[in-house]
């Protein structure tokens with residue numbers, strides 16, 4: 001997803017749990033995952049690319065464990081915010097880079113889609129669907145799709161299973177973008193619950209960045 005949508009999803013889905021400073025740190029770590037040289041190349045698990053779903057979910061679990069460990073062990077809370085931002089980037093990209101929304105939409109006729117608010121981004125059947133796929137990043141052509149001037153030219157030359165052809169990274173990618181945003185928000189909210197599960201009040205408060 002484009003950075004502005006990651007930023008928007010964090011603000012919307014985390015619903016006031018975090019202080020403005022904590023939220024800003026989470027958003028910065030989230031969008032930092034798309035930095036071309038440190039995050040993009042060679043890290044399909046950061047963005048749920050290449051149909052490497054097991055690797056993606058393992059990465060999410062690892063970052064979640066890091067959040068919890070940091071909160072329970074007196075480590076600087078900034079580490080927990082950074083890990084949580086990285087985790088949110090991955091789960092938000094899941095809906096933009098996989099065909100999850102398409103598999104969901106296939107249950108309905110063309111033009112018969114329920115409104116996006118009714119989208120179910122947490123459907124276990126679809127999360128484990130045998131036809132679940134995400135885009136393959138075809139280098140070097142795919143790089144040209146990152147730039148406005150060459151995007152359309154390069155996209156037209158890439159196969160249907162490419163990241164360029166499959167992504168729902170911004171609204172112009174089509175009507176399913178809105179559904180990807182709803183799914184990403186649902187999963188982000190769920191991730192906050194999972195990160196906090198069983199933590200005591202002090203750890204929760206530390207994570208929120210809000211003082212008593």
Ligand SMILES: [Zn+2]
Pocket residue numbers: 001033034046047089093
């Ligand atoms: Zn990404």
